[in-house]
Amino acid sequence: QVQLQESGPGLVKPSGTLSLTCAVSGDSITSDKWWSWVRQPPGKGLEWIGEIFHTGSTNYNPSLKSRVTISVDKSKNKFSLNLNSVTAADTAVYYCVSGIWGGSDWYFMDIWGKGTTVAVSS
Amino acid sequence: SSELTQDPAVSVALGQTVRITCQGDSLRNFYASWYQQKPGQAPTLVIYGHNYRPSGIPDRFSGSTSGDAASLTITGAQAEDEADYYCYSRDSSADRGIFGGGTRLSVL
Numbered sequence: 001q002v003q004l005q006e007s008g009p010g011l012v013k014p015s016g017t018l019s020l021t022c023a024v025s026g027d028s029i030t031s032d033k034w035w036s037w038v039r040q041p042p043g044k045g046l047e048w049i050g051e052i053f054h055t056g057s058t059n060y061n062p063s064l065k066s067r068v069t070i071s072v073d074k075s076k077n078k079f080s081l082n083l084n085s086v087t088a089a090d091t092a093v094y095y096c097v098s099g100i101w102g103g104s105d106w107y108f109m110d111i112w113g114k115g116t117t118v119a120v121s122s
Numbered sequence: 123s124s125e126l127t128q129d130p131a132v133s134v135a136l137g138q139t140v141r142i143t144c145q146g147d148s149l150r151n152f153y154a155s156w157y158q159q160k161p162g163q164a165p166t167l168v169i170y171g172h173n174y175r176p177s178g179i180p181d182r183f184s185g186s187t188s189g190d191a192a193s194l195t196i197t198g199a200q201a202e203d204e205a206d207y208y209c210y211s212r213d214s215s216a217d218r219g220i221f222g223g224g225t226r227l228s229v230l
Contacts (some may be wrong), residue, residue: 035140036219037151038145038221045152045208045221045222045223045224046159046165046208046210046217046221046224047221048210048220048221051219059217059219060218061218061219062218095164095165099219100171102171102174103171105151105152105153106153106155106170106171106172107152107155107211107212107216107219108155108167108169108170108171108210109155109157109165109210110166110167110170110176112165112166113126113164114164
């Protein structure tokens with residue numbers, strides 16, 4: 001059974017860097033999946049942050065691209081999110097998610113972590 | 123356009139059929155996937171690809187696509203289906219994920 005588990009500080013100061021890690025169990029991070037981060041501000045909808053393939057290939061949301069880095073650690077079967085220059089608008093529940101291209105025209109996110117709440121506040 | 127539009131709220135009487143829609147140009151090129159989110163929980167996948175359901179998802183959930191719109195249909199809605207539903211697709215270049223704004227389903 002594949003499981004994803006987010007970890008990281010629950011509180012980050014404004015202008016600081018938000019750093020989260022997602023531990024993957026039950027699957028190899030070198031499998032044919034994309035490893036993603038999605039966030040949800042309080043009372044709002046889901047926002048796709050970005051994704052990484054085990055080769056290191058990444059895609060980012062253009063609205064966050066200048067502040068985001070997603071990386072993978074094959075030796076630890078983990079992937080990470082760094083978001084710098086944070087403000088209160090970055091306060092959200094952050095989910096790590098695995099995604100699959102089922103064909104050339106369909107992609108889906110099959111496994112979600114439980115999510116971790118990050119507040120940006122001084 | 124790289125956006126997906128959903129109605130903010132929909133209601134359905136218990137046992138009746140409800141359709142939740144998602145509209146966007148990217149749906150002409152990519153199938154939507156659909157996610158159910160109950161309060162305080164992570165989203166879960168309910169429909170993906172060519173109307174596939176993950177193991178454990180009841181067959182009252184189905185999906186369809188026509189032109190620039192995708193639909194999630196619940197045939198015989200149950201009280202436990204009350205939740206937020208999000209569609210997801212890729213932008214036209216396939217290198218960005220896009221979520222719809224979400225639809226809150228109330229089962230009356």
